[in-house]
Amino acid sequence: MKVPQLLIENALGSARISLFGGQVLSFCPRHDGRERLFLSSKALLDGSKSIRGGIPLCWPWFGAYQGPAATTPMPAHGYARTRRWDVVDITEQAGSTEVLLQLEDSSGPGFNGVAQVQVLINVGSKLKVGLYTLNQGPAAFSLSAALHTYFAIDDIHQTQLRGLSGLYSDKTQNWARLPTPPNYRFSAETDRIHLLAAPTVEIVSPASKITLESSGHDSVVVWNPWDNGSQAFADLAADEYQRFICVETALTQGFSLQPGQQHCLQQTIT
Ligand code: TA6
Numbered sequence: 609m610k611v612p613q614l615l616i617e618n619a620l621g622s623a624r625i626s627l628f629g630g631q632v633l634s635f636c637p638r639h640d641g642r643e644r645l646f647l648s649s650k651a652l653l654d655g656s657k658s659i660r661g662g663i664p665l666c667w668p669w670f671g672a673y674q675g676p677a678a679t680t681p682m683p684a685h686g687y688a689r690t691r692r693w694d695v696v697d698i699t700e701q702a703g704s705t706e707v708l709l710q711l712e713d714s715s716g717p718g719f720n721g722v723a724q725v726q727v728l729i730n731v732g733s734k735l736k737v738g739l740y741t742l743n744q745g746p747a748a749f750s751l752s753a754a755l756h757t758y759f760a761i762d763d764i765h766q767t768q769l770r771g772l773s774g775l776y777s778d779k780t781q782n783w784a785r786l787p788t789p790p791n792y793r794f795s796a797e798t799d800r801i802h803l804l805a806a807p808t809v810e811i812v813s814p815a816s817k818i819t820l821e822s823s824g825h826d827s828v829v830v831w832n833p834w835d836n837g838s839q840a841f842a843d844l845a846a847d848e849y850q851r852f853i854c855v856e857t858a859l860t861q862g863f864s865l866q867p868g869q870q871h872c873l874q875q876t877i878t
Contacts, residue, residue, distance in 0.1 A: 611655050614695070616705045616731045623731040626662070628655050630693035630709045630727045633662035635735040635877065644735065644818055644877050646760040646852035650843045658689040660843040660859050661852070663875070665689050665727060665739055668827075670860050674752075685756065687716045688725065694812075695808070696726065699746040704732030705766040721749030738874040743865045751865055754829060754858035755875045759811050759818055764832055764850045765792050771809040772828060776800040794853070797834040801827050801860055809855055821876040822857035829856035 611628035635644045647661030658664055666685035669675070673682030683690065693709040706713040711725040722745030728794060730736040737755060761767045769792040774783045779799035806828050811818040822828065831854040833841065836848045857875045865871055 611653050611659075612721065614698075614707060616707065618700070618703070618705050618731065619638060620703050621731050621735070623735065625707060625709075625727070625729060626653070627693050627695070627709070629659055629689040629691070630665050630711065631659055631689065632729060632735065632737060633659065635731065637733045637735075637878075639733060640816075641854040642816060643760050645847075646758040648844050648848055650848075652843055655690075658685070660841065661758045663737055663758075664756040665721070666752075666756050666858075667725060667739065667857075667860070668714075668716075668721070668723070668740070668749075668753065670752040670754045670858055673718055678718060680717065684720050685754070686718075686796070688714075689756075693727065701730075702870040704730050706730045707728055721745050721747070721751075723749070723865075733878075737872065737877075738872045740870055740872050741865060743867050743871040744839050746867055748864045748866045751863050751871070752859050753873055754856045754860075755873060756829075756854060757820070757875060757877070758852045758854050758855045759820075759853060761811065761818075761853055762813055762815070764853060766814055767853055768793050768812045768855075769809060769830065769855070770812060771806050772802050772804075772830075773806075774804045776777055776802040776830075794832055794834075797837045798830055798832045800830045802825055802856070803861065811853060811855060819878040820855055820857070821878075822874065824871060824873040825857045825859055827858045827860040829858045829860070830854065831856070851866065 614625040651660040667688035711845040724742040758820040
């Protein structure tokens, strides 16, 4: 079985969205015809696991489960990326198409809140993705989350990031806190949580640039498994680490959502 997908095409751009995971898999603005998102050639599109590429939605936690002891193993990055999302609405607007999806069932092991979870995807000359969490229950709940975006690049060795500064927490070095390099390039496995809400990050290649604007976050995660790390992923070809960089708009530092309140984690990709 192939996961159901929406194909969006309008005068300014096109996108492909999987209803499994509520995940954007492709985005191409017409003005330059350049794909902005990476999708692994080995990504499984049969609903048996999360899709390797595009914009996975990590919810209701980012990374390893940190909550109270659980009787069963908890999935990394929560369960929203492996669940079905329903189409609530699709509207044509001036120059863009807006798609609203809702997580069919937001309850699950490891999450004790009552929440409505929606993703609003606007496809035009830019791609805008907003992950909305509304607390519909009587009590506050804690939340961590991420838009775990895989950006398509020509060559990781020639890619540079701009817009990050301050300290990051390094997963490859037992979460040591280290200063962000002023000249941010890649030469080894990289798995970092930058502990600031950078509003804009640029992914710069010799011949092109992708701009990522974020809001509603407290961190930016940067990940590339490099050649050694890639071997751990059956759904990633050996050399594909060279053609993506994950730059993730994330909530990782402890966030509590009060009853009746809504939170939006948002990315705009140009
Ligand atoms: O966001 C970075 C990260 O958590 C890495 O540590 C790495 O494991 C990656 O995401 C991929 O995780 P996944 O569960 O999709 O295999």
